[in-house]
Structure formats: C-alpha cells, structure tokens
Amino acid sequence: MTTSPLYEQIGGQEPLDxxxxxxxxxxxxxxxxxxxxxxxxVEKLVSxxxxxxxxxxxxxVAYAGMTLRATHEHLNITTAELSLFIEHLLATLECxxxxxTVIDQVVNRIACYSEDLGGDTPVDG
Numbered sequence: 001m002t003t004s005p006l007y008e009q010i011g012g013q014e015p016l017d018x019x020x021x022x023x024x025x026x027x028x029x030x031x032x033x034x035x036x037x038x039x040x041x042v043e044k045l046v047s048x049x050x051x052x053x054x055x056x057x058x059x060x061v062a063y064a065g066m067t068l069r070a071t072h073e074h075l076n077i078t079t080a081e082l083s084l085f086i087e088h089l090l091a092t093l094e095c096x097x098x099x100x101t102v103i104d105q106v107v108n109r110i111a112c113y114s115e116d117l118g119g120d121t122p123v124d125g
Contacts, residue, residue, distance in 0.1 A: 005057060005058025005059065006057040006058055006102065006105055006106055006109060007054060007057040007058045007059030007060075008058075008059075009098075009102050009105075010057065010098060010102065010106065012059070013050075013054060013059065013061075015096075016050065016053060016054055016057070016059070017050050019053075019092060019093065019096065020046060020049050020050050020053055021046060022092050022095070023049075023088060023089055023092040024042070024045065024046050024049065026088040026091065026092055027085060027088050028042065030084065030088065032081065032084060033081065033084060033085060033088075036075055036077070036081075048065045051063050051064065051065065052065065053110070056109055056110060056113065057106065057109060067116070068113055068116035068117055069116045069117075072116070072117045077117050082114050082117055086107060086110070086111050086114075089106075089107055089110060090103070090107050093106060093107065
C-alpha cells in the first residue's frame, strides 16, 4: 500500500501555512528561542519555513533557501534548544485535528534535519 506524502496528509499548502504561522507564534514567544531571531524579518522567516516544511514533507515545492547548516552554523544552537524547538512543533500540531500518527511522522521528519542545525547529538522527535 502506498502512503501519500505527509504534505497531502496534512491537507496541503493552506493548512501547512496555518500550522507554520501558529508554530512560529510559539517559537517567537519563547524567551529561550526568541533571541535567535533578533534582527530577522519574521515575514521572510515564516515564508522560508513554509517552503522548507512543504518540501520536507513531500509537497510539490522546491526549497530554494540556503542550506540549513549554512543558515544556522553561526548560532551555536544547543541540543536543548533544538529539543525545545521540536517541542513547540509537537505542541502546535497537537492543537490540530491531525491524527497522532501523522503528527509523529511530521515531527520525526523535521527532527531528522537537526544535525544540520547544531547541537551535539541528533534530536529524537
């Protein structure tokens, strides 16, 4: 049996855009994570994240941004901060009507990029 891409399972671009907006409200409201985004255009950030998530979840979108490693290498992100970021993603998705299996798959798919963001070990989703 073939499973549709996670992008389709979450409903496509409009629901994804809504999830990303809600997710970044959480992230930018977190006093531990907010400093990473000082001086960053939130509009551009959210736009790039919508593109990245769509591509990462198997959507018909090609991510055109810089590599994750190049974008984040100067930030010295710790494993604890990566975990907090993933916790916000999980909490955001748990407020949706997505089922547990889809939520876990989305979180695990995004967490697999953690090695490109920093920290000393990969983050489990």
